[in-house]
Amino acid sequence: MRVVVDQDLCGTTGQCVLTLPGTFRQSEPDGVAEVCVATVPQALHAAVRLAASQCPVAAIRVIESDAGDDERASADPAPSPAEAEQRNPGGHDGTV
Amino acid sequence: MDVQETTAACRDAFAELASPACINDPYPFMRWLREHDPVHRAASGLFLLSRHADIYWALKATGDAFRAPAPGELARYFPRAATSLSLNLLASTLAMKDPPTHTRLRRLISRDFTMRQIDNLRPSIARIVAARLDGMAPALERGDPVDLHREFALALPMLVFAELFGMPQDDMFGLAAGIGAILEGLSPHASDPQLAAADAASARVQAYFGGLIQRKRTDPRHDIVSMLVGAHDDDADTLSDAELISMLWGMLLGGFATTAATIDHAVVAMLAYPEQRHWLQGDAVDVEAFVEEVLRCDAPAMFSSIPRIAQRDIELGGVVIPKNADVRVLIAAGNRDPDAFADPDRFDPARFYGTSPGMSTDGKIMLSFGHGIHFCLGAQLARVQLAESLPRIQARFPTLALAEQPTREPSVFLRTFRALPVRLHAQEG
Numbered sequence: 001m002r003v004v005v006d007q008d009l010c011g012t013t014g015q016c017v018l019t020l021p022g023t024f025r026q027s028e029p030d031g032v033a034e035v036c037v038a039t040v041p042q043a044l045h046a047a048v049r050l051a052a053s054q055c056p057v058a059a060i061r062v063i064e065s066d067a068g069d070d071e072r073a074s075a076d077p078a079p080s081p082a083e084a085e086q087r088n089p090g091g092h093d094g095t096v
Numbered sequence: 097m098d099v100q101e102t103t104a105a106c107r108d109a110f111a112e113l114a115s116p117a118c119i120n121d122p123y124p125f126m127r128w129l130r131e132h133d134p135v136h137r138a139a140s141g142l143f144l145l146s147r148h149a150d151i152y153w154a155l156k157a158t159g160d161a162f163r164a165p166a167p168g169e170l171a172r173y174f175p176r177a178a179t180s181l182s183l184n185l186l187a188s189t190l191a192m193k194d195p196p197t198h199t200r201l202r203r204l205i206s207r208d209f210t211m212r213q214i215d216n217l218r219p220s221i222a223r224i225v226a227a228r229l230d231g232m233a234p235a236l237e238r239g240d241p242v243d244l245h246r247e248f249a250l251a252l253p254m255l256v257f258a259e260l261f262g263m264p265q266d267d268m269f270g271l272a273a274g275i276g277a278i279l280e281g282l283s284p285h286a287s288d289p290q291l292a293a294a295d296a297a298s299a300r301v302q303a304y305f306g307g308l309i310q311r312k313r314t315d316p317r318h319d320i321v322s323m324l325v326g327a328h329d330d331d332a333d334t335l336s337d338a339e340l341i342s343m344l345w346g347m348l349l350g351g352f353a354t355t356a357a358t359i360d361h362a363v364v365a366m367l368a369y370p371e372q373r374h375w376l377q378g379d380a381v382d383v384e385a386f387v388e389e390v391l392r393c394d395a396p397a398m399f400s401s402i403p404r405i406a407q408r409d410i411e412l413g414g415v416v417i418p419k420n421a422d423v424r425v426l427i428a429a430g431n432r433d434p435d436a437f438a439d440p441d442r443f444d445p446a447r448f449y450g451t452s453p454g455m456s457t458d459g460k461i462m463l464s465f466g467h468g469i470h471f472c473l474g475a476q477l478a479r480v481q482l483a484e485s486l487p488r489i490q491a492r493f494p495t496l497a498l499a500e501q502p503t504r505e506p507s508v509f510l511r512t513f514r515a516l517p518v519r520l521h522a523q524e525g
Contacts (some may be wrong), residue, residue: 008199012206013471018454022213031206053457056471059154 001040002063003048005033009059016060019051020044033059105132108139109426110285113398114508122398122511123441126429136435137414140173140285142422144399146429148436148460149410154404154425155467161296162404164194164422173284173422174291181302182281191470193401199471204327204335204474205343208260208320212517213505214476219257221484224255229237229492236520241499245516248489249359252481253352261344262319263308271301275353276505282349282401283509284424298345305344320347347474355478357396357512360502362486363518365390365443367498375445376490380483387482388448388462392437395464398511402470425465428511453479495521 005016012031023044032054040048052060054070062071106112109129118125127147129136136144145151154162161192170177170187177183186192190201207213232242244453248270258268274297276296281294286452309325316322324343328335337345365386366373375386410417432440437447437460447456454462454475465472472478489496499517 003312010472011148011469012212014476015454015471016208017211018476024213027211028212029207030203031210032203050455053459054461055470056156056467057368062427073154078430080183 001045001048001065002038003035003040003052004061004063005035006059006061009057011055011057011059013056015054016051017057019054020047020086023048025052104326105138109133109136109144109413110138110140110142110508111282113440114285114506116506119504122428123179123432129426130429130509131435135412135417137415138284140284142173143417144424144426145412146320146426146433147413148430148433148463151425151427151430152461152467153469155463157189158283158404158470159195159198160467161407161410162190163407165403165422167403170403171322173403176288176291180281180291180295180508182278182298183290185298185302185342185345186282187339189346190343190473191346195469200334201250201339201366202469202473204324205320205347207472208323211476214480217259217477218480220259220486221252221256221481222488224252225485226386228252228255233492236493236496236518237439239519241517241519244363244518245360245502245513245517248485249356249363249513249516250352252359252485253478255387256364256477257348258483260319260320260417261308262312262317265306269312271304271348272352274298274300275349276507276510278349278399279353280507280509283507285324285508297522301345301348302341305341309340313392350472351474351477353510354396355474355481355513357510358390358394358478358482359485360513360516361396361511362482363496365491365496366391366448366486366490367496367518368438369443369469370523372445373490378489381450382445383483383487384479385452386450386486387479388453389443389445389512390450390463390482392431392462393443394511395431396511397464398509399426400424401509425463427466430463447484493518493520497521 001074010032014026014031016033017026023037023040024033026032027034049062052062106129112118112125113122126146134145134147134150136146138144146152148315152163168185170183174180174183190198193201228248232247235242254264255270258265278298281291307319310471312322312325314328316326321344324335324340328340366376367469406417406419406421406423408419430436435441449457450455454465456462461467465475496518499519502516503514505514507513
């Protein structure tokens with residue numbers, strides 16, 4: 001698994017740094033979040049998905065195992081409730 | 097027709113929230129609203145969302161399905177928008193900007209609010225906390241009541257801000273006296289006299305910051321005002337004069353009264369639920385769980401002060417919010433939605449034990465700091481002030497008790513106290 005922060009979207013809230021200080025950091029001086037690991041260790045997969053779902057501006061993108069660095073990624077549990085909700089916010093975001 | 101029948105039972109939620117019953121305890125009404133009229137249309141035409149899922153969605157969709165008001169658009173709800181200084185200042189704050197302007201301004205200021213910078217403030221916050229508690233001790237130990245709201249809850253964020261802004265403490269106390277009036281004037285239901293009082297206070301703040309900016313220009317120090325003045329002087333396109341003043345004014349508005357209210361509510365919770373006090377005797381994770389639960393149970397800003405304008409017709413829960421409608425979210429109701437937080441009226445820090453700040457063990461977001469692009473800039477600063485305060489209050493005054501029932505501030509927008517008199521229990525009787 002890899003994880004990237006969209007530098008243009010980042011809202012500099014630092015939420016990801018609070019969640020996973022070893023995986024994310026805030027650049028100086030502007031506070032934009034950066035990823036400080038090349039790949040995410042298996043033990044942190046769930047936590048990284050949670051951090052991505054909690055990002056207030058949805059600037060964190062998780063790339064599941066495209067480099068083949070972790071073939072067990074697909075066996076991970078289902079997304080957290082918050083992630084599921086993010087994709088389908090209560091099923092009531094339709095336009096008319 | 098269904099919608100009209102249900103809304104007929106509550107013509108205007110903002111008026112209802114101003115009733116004495118709601119000032120005392122707004123949560124029964126918020127529950128009714130969530131269950132019967134979750135996409136409420138107020139008499140003024142404002143929409144008010146009260147379900148957690150709807151609020152969460154609207155906050156995330158800000159900048160997409162919702163935009164900031166266009167210049168002049170505020171006049172729809174504020175007839176005095178063009179002439180009111182407070183509304184003009186509000187229109188220039190970060191909260192009223194869309195990307196990319198929003199992003200540009202937010203990044204200027206966020207350099208002083210990185211997690212590392214806030215962490216660096218811990219020792220000085222701890223010192224201020226200890227000094228304020230020392231100051232309260234003689235009166236309390238004599239058996240006298242002390243107003244914890246004024247002496248501690250308000251004083252702490254003011255002193256922290258004085259340090260951040262590089263201002264003399266007395267100047268900050270002087271400015272802060274007008275903040276309540278400004279917040280009331282910006283409420284959607286504000287009367288003309290309230291708006292006039294807000295403008296008078298805003299004029300004092302504006303004049304003070306004008307002078308402060310000049311002083312920081314000639315004698316820059318390591319503080320937020322000096323940094324912003326530097327950014328402005330380097331490139332006025334990066335930060336205009338109006339934006340600079342509005343930014344400082346907005347931080348003052350967002351930072352104090354909300355933090356003070358949450359300190360008050362934390363102390364009230366500490367006294368009301370002695371069985372939960374152990375959270376404040378534990379480690380940092382325990383204290384953080386207590387802080388998050390206080391924030392959830394009593395959102396200080398009960399609804400969003402920022403207009404979110406629908407970019408298109410939006411259907412929510414069977415109600416059509418028309419394009420260009422102003423949508424507000426009732427954060428305090430979302431935080432008590434049983435669909436997000438089981439048994440929501442129960443004070444239970446375990447919901448946030450060991451989680452990432454702001455997220456429950458069920459993965460639900462605590463809404464008091466908002467979400468999306470306008471997520472509270474000072475969230476972590478507020479959390480650190482609370483975490484540095486509460487264990488020290490408990491350790492210093494273990495027999496603290498209410499001296500009398502606290503007095504609520506009769507505010508629709510801000511759930512806070514006018515006074516929170518406390519005394520030491522052993523001295524009673």
